[in-house]
Amino acid sequence: MDAIEVLLVDDEPDYAETMAFWLKAKGYRVTTAADGHEALAKLSERLPRIVFLDIMMPGMDGIETLRRIRRSHGALPVIMVTAYASDERMGEAEQLGAVGFFQKAADFSVAARLIDRALHDLKQRKAAS
Amino acid sequence: MNSERDLYRGLLRDEALMANLIQSLIDVLVVVDRDAVVQFINRAGEDLLGHPSSELVGQPVGAIVTDENLQFFRAIRELMTTGESRHCDLELVTRSGEKIPATFNGSVLRGPGNRIEAVVGVIRDVREIRRLVRELEDAKVGLENTVQKRTRELAAAKTRAEQAYEELKTAQAQLIHAEKMSSLGQLAAGVAHEINTPIGFVGANLRTLREYVWDLLQLAAGYEGLLGAVERSDFEAARGEAERGRALAQRLNARALLEDLAHVATESEGGLNRVRRIVQDLKAFSRSEEQEQTSVDINEGVESTLAIARNELKYKAEVIKELGPVPAILGYPQQLNQVILNLLVNAAHAFDERTKTSVEGDGSPSKGTIWIRTFLRGEAVVLEVEDTGCGIAPEHMAKIFDPFFTTKPVGKGTGLGLSISYGIVRKHSGTIEVESHVGQGTRFRVVLPVQAPAADETEKPGEEPERRAA
Numbered sequence A: 001m002d003a004i005e006v007l008l009v010d011d012e013p014d015y016a017e018t019m020a021f022w023l024k025a026k027g028y029r030v031t032t033a034a035d036g037h038e039a040l041a042k043l044s045e046r047l048p049r050i051v052f053l054d055i056m057m058p059g060m061d062g063i064e065t066l067r068r069i070r071r072s073h074g075a076l077p078v079i080m081v082t083a084y085a086s087d088e089r090m091g092e093a094e095q096l097g098a099v100g101f102f103q104k105a106a107d108f109s110v111a112a113r114l115i116d117r118a119l120h121d122l123k124q125r126k127a128a129s
Numbered sequence B: 001m002n003s004e005r006d007l008y009r010g011l012l013r014d015e016a017l018m019a020n021l022i023q024s025l026i027d028v029l030v031v032v033d034r035d036a037v038v039q040f041i042n043r044a045g046e047d048l049l050g051h052p053s054s055e056l057v058g059q060p061v062g063a064i065v066t067d068e069n070l071q072f073f074r075a076i077r078e079l080m081t082t083g084e085s086r087h088c089d090l091e092l093v094t095r096s097g098e099k100i101p102a103t104f105n106g107s108v109l110r111g112p113g114n115r116i117e118a119v120v121g122v123i124r125d126v127r128e129i130r131r132l133v134r135e136l137e138d139a140k141v142g143l144e145n146t147v148q149k150r151t152r153e154l155a156a157a158k159t160r161a162e163q164a165y166e167e168l169k170t171a172q173a174q175l176i177h178a179e180k181m182s183s184l185g186q187l188a189a190g191v192a193h194e195i196n197t198p199i200g201f202v203g204a205n206l207r208t209l210r211e212y213v214w215d216l217l218q219l220a221a222g223y224e225g226l227l228g229a230v231e232r233s234d235f236e237a238a239r240g241e242a243e244r245g246r247a248l249a250q251r252l253n254a255r256a257l258l259e260d261l262a263h264v265a266t267e268s269e270g271g272l273n274r275v276r277r278i279v280q281d282l283k284a285f286s287r288s289e290e291q292e293q294t295s296v297d298i299n300e301g302v303e304s305t306l307a308i309a310r311n312e313l314k315y316k317a318e319v320i321k322e323l324g325p326v327p328a329i330l331g332y333p334q335q336l337n338q339v340i341l342n343l344l345v346n347a348a349h350a351f352d353e354r355t356k357t358s359v360e361g362d363g364s365p366s367k368g369t370i371w372i373r374t375f376l377r378g379e380a381v382v383l384e385v386e387d388t389g390c391g392i393a394p395e396h397m398a399k400i401f402d403p404f405f406t407t408k409p410v411g412k413g414t415g416l417g418l419s420i421s422y423g424i425v426r427k428h429s430g431t432i433e434v435e436s437h438v439g440q441g442t443r444f445r446v447v448l449p450v451q452a453p454a455a456d457e458t459e460k461p462g463e464e465p466e467r468r469a470a
Helices: A013-025 A036-045 A062-073 A090-095 A108-128 B002-013 B043-049 B070-082 B127-232 B235-252 B254-286 B298-314 B333-357 B417-427
Strands: A005-009 A029-033 A050-054 A078-082 A100-103 B028-033 B038-041 B086-093 B099-110 B116-125 B294-296 B317-323 B329-331 B368-377 B380-387 B431-437 B441-449 B466-469
Touching (some): A005 A013, A013 B070, A036 A050, A050 A062, B028 B043, B038 B043, B043 B086, B070 B099, B070 B116, B099 B127, B127 B235, B127 B254, B127 B333, B294 B333, B329 B333, B333 B417, B417 B431
Parallel strands (some): A005 A050, A078 A100, B317 B368
Antiparallel strands (some): B086 B099, B294 B329, B368 B380, B380 B441
16 A cells, blocks of 8 residues: 655644654655745645645745645645644634644644544545535 | 665665674664664564564554554654653554553664764563562552551550450459448448447437426426416415425436436537548548549548447457658548558458467457557658557468458458559559568558659559568
């Protein structure tokens, strides 16, 4: 079975690297991007199965990046990453079709479950359409 | 860039780099690169995990570490960022799915440009240590349970002992009271006589008084007649009444009668006072244990005890009182009276014994002497009761303070008198000594400190009453 490709978008290299290491240790293939522009550039090169997108980033933030991803890549599953348990921008992200929220303080195992669920839902939606 | 990393990976994989040493380690040694891929694992790791090295190298490290071990990934993250070695617990997963608790000691491997390229982990199987810790904990719990159980048993035993002690104390108090009643019982005949004597003469006096009253009524009737005759101015009749009256007064010895009347009344009053005194003494004596220590005048105690025992003693011995001036001591007066009574009764009984064996020439029993003395010696009040009775046999000397030891016939003594007296004297921090010569007499000496400490009920077993026999 091919490794699932994950794009990790986070301006905090420390956090991004740890999460990338964990995802790799669990057998995912991981690429990272440090901001929205880099993320969009990577997406145009190669399409991952799922994206982890930090909401709060300098310059182009997560919401704006998500809006642009929707424009260019349609239904690509995106999980929003936030530092807080609740974020007023979650509603906006949800309207833009974010498939889940991952809190930075949570265990990585939660991220693994979010990925599984997102891909499962995607498969069902495809089957339904 | 990529080719440089590949080159380094090659170096890591090169068997030549791996010393024999690493392969023969007991601990697992694993090298994981920045992409979380296992680059090397030693023989101990192969053995523990059940995979050959070839199956593990190139695999993500998550394949041999369980999902729950996020602290392992946090340690790796810190290692990667700080380069400082890290220690943590983790759980390994073997090929067969068994989970093995282990500890992880990680450090970093640096590549060209001092860049952190990989993590070197030494992993130790801690199942045996965990097992030992569990055993220790079980042993500790077992020990704690045992200690708790023993503590409960001890507490129960203590409660039982305290109960037994309370029961003993009650029994002892009952015994002391019973002995006192027994002593009084022995005196009952004497006391009865003591009461009977005044009652007898008061009764006789009352009969005399009734005769006197009869005589006086006759005289009064004569005076009535005389007064009537005078009022009627019948001087003839008055003269006759006066003569009859005078003759009657002469016959009745009216003058002596009036004198005796006052005497008889005074004597009867005295007799009743004697009875009242005896009853008071008896009442005071038979009262149960007083609770509070009070000031005790030993001489007063001797007097009131003698009042009760007088009759028991007076036919057997002459009692000579030599009561010196002594200060009051702190103690229990009823109990000290019980001691005095007991010593006096014992002294009296010493003559019962002697009368059986030694009789005066004329056949009448010899009358002995009892001295009762009090005096001050240093800081102590001394009470002595000495008799000229039969004495105590040397072989009995060691037992006289033992409970229930008696040489008296059944019904005469409880065998508790001296034992209880000893207890009472100890309670007053005093001592009791005895000196006796068979056939000559016995002297008991009670020494009571004036400044007696607050009632010390615990008897010191080592301290024996002093006995001297000749």
